[in-house]
Amino acid sequence: MKTPIYFDHAATTPLDERVFEKMRPFFTNVFGNPNSQHAFGRDAVKAVDEARDTIAKIINAKPNEVYFTAGGTESDNWALRGIASAYKDKGNHIIISPIEHAAMITTAKALEKQGFKIDFMKVDEYGVIDLEHLKSIVTDKTILIGCMLANNEVGTIEPIKEIAKIARSVGALCFTDAVQVCGVLRTDVKELGVDLMSMSSHKIYGPKGVGALYVRNGVKIDSILTGGHQERMKRGGTTNVPGVVGFAEAFRIAEEEREKNFVYVSSLRDRFIERVLKEVPFVKLNGHRTNRLPANADFSFKFIEGESILFSLDLAGIAVSSGSACSSGSLEPSHVLLALGLPEGLAHGSIRFSFGKHNTIEEVDYAVDVIKTAVERLRAMSPLFKAEGEIKYV
Numbered sequence: 259m260k261t262p263i264y265f266d267h268a269a270t271t272p273l274d275e276r277v278f279e280k281m282r283p284f285f286t287n288v289f290g291n292p293n294s295q296h297a298f299g300r301d302a303v304k305a306v307d308e309a310r311d312t313i314a315k316i317i318n319a320k321p322n323e324v325y326f327t328a329g330g331t332e333s334d335n336w337a338l339r340g341i342a343s344a345y346k347d348k349g350n351h352i353i354i355s356p357i358e359h360a361a362m363i364t365t366a367k368a369l370e371k372q373g374f375k376i377d378f379m380k381v382d383e384y385g386v387i388d389l390e391h392l393k394s395i396v397t398d399k400t401i402l403i404g405c406m407l408a409n410n411e412v413g414t415i416e417p418i419k420e421i422a423k424i425a426r427s428v429g430a431l432c433f434t435d436a437v438q439v440c441g442v443l444r445t446d447v448k449e450l451g452v453d454l455m456s457m458s459s460h461k462i463y464g465p466k467g468v469g470a471l472y473v474r475n476g477v478k479i480d481s482i483l484t485g486g487h488q489e490r491m492k493r494g495g496t497t498n499v500p501g502v503v504g505f506a507e508a509f510r511i512a513e514e515e516r517e518k519n520f521v522y523v524s525s526l527r528d529r530f531i532e533r534v535l536k537e538v539p540f541v542k543l544n545g546h547r548t549n550r551l552p553a554n555a556d557f558s559f560k561f562i563e564g565e566s567i568l569f570s571l572d573l574a575g576i577a578v579s580s581g582s583a584c585s586s587g588s589l590e591p592s593h594v595l596l597a598l599g600l601p602e603g604l605a606h607g608s609i610r611f612s613f614g615k616h617n618t619i620e621e622v623d624y625a626v627d628v629i630k631t632a633v634e635r636l637r638a639m640s641p642l643f644k645a646e647g648e649i650k651y652v
């Protein structure tokens with residue numbers, strides 16, 4: 259088997275060659291600053307305008323509703339902080355889900371220190387938002403409900419349309435982090451009914467450090483990055499021209515090949531899930547069995563630390579994540595799995611496999627074989643397994 263094998267596409271993806279080619283001239287000949295009043299500047303403006311038009315069209319928005327940012331983290335920060343600041347006279351109540359990306363959770367905690375009241379929605383054991391609970395906690399002081407369109411760790415897809423309806427019923431805004439979903443499922447902002455939406459380029463075979471925030475016309479949002487006149491005075495800083503060009507091209511390609519990739523990647527994922535469930539004892543598939551992202555398979559391996567499986571897989575040339583890439587290394591159990599009600603032991607033993615368009619069925623089969631051997635070996639050394647597992651094995 260040719261290694262290394264990359265099964266960590268939810269953390270980032272390789273740059274598509276076609277995207278690289280599209281970006282290339284903007285590193286060299288077409289280097290102008292879009293703010294400059296001369297031919298070099300105009301060429302850059304043209305490229306940025308085209309990129310904005312492309313993205314607006316895909317998400318069914320107007321070009322002036324798309325703001326370029328430095329990625330998903332900035333978009334999440336901006337949505338929360340910018341809305342909190344602009345609507346603080348209306349209310350101080352913000353609701354988010356407990357399984358949001360760290361960019362949201364940490365920002366919400368920062369807002370809490372500034373006097374905003376943050377409440378968390380409830381999720382069921384699959385990570386799906388409990389809409390009845392949400393209805394019971396919204397008030398006329400709620401200014402924003404923020405929930406990801408699909409979870410980056412367990413892949414569960416959320417009922418955003420319904421959440422947006424609940425937000426509208428109390429005059430609150432609805433924000434969704436669609437970073438894992440853009441180019442994977444439909445992200446039509448009108449159909450979803452959302453007021454704000456975060457996007458990022460590097461999860462869809464585009465360059466890192468660039469993304470966008472959709473802000474529906476009519477929604478007030480304060481700036482968090484003050485500076486020059488860029489992005490209609492809302493986000494200072496010279497535009498990352500090669501970045502936005504690459505992002506738009508990556509999004510265009512992802513959208514064009516969306517159905518093909520969906521079918522292919524989910525076939526890899528399904529084979530992987532089926533084999534692991536059948537061939538590895540004491541595993542739990544986290545997230546929803548069917549209502550999940552096509553690329554995602556997240557497993558807890560009972561009696562073993564996720565980190566030790568990760569190391570065994572890494573030794574065999576297979577790259578995966580324990581928990582989400584952002585919290586791994588912290589040795590904290592995943593906040594997502596804890597919110598789903600997993601006991602700490604299982605939340606520690608989780609591994610996320612996220613497949614991509616370049617992976618093959620042979621790689622998937624090789625990974626299952628490696629996992630079987632690694633899990634057996636690690637369990638043989640696990641005192642927990644000796645105490646509990648072996649008895650159940652018989």
Ligand SMILES: *Cc1c(COP(=O)(O)O)cnc(C)c1O
Nearest residue numbers: 329330331359410435437438458
């Ligand atoms: C990766 C990710 C982010 C952060 O995006 P960056 O562009 O890496 O800052 C935010 N939300 C979700 C759901 C993600 O998966």
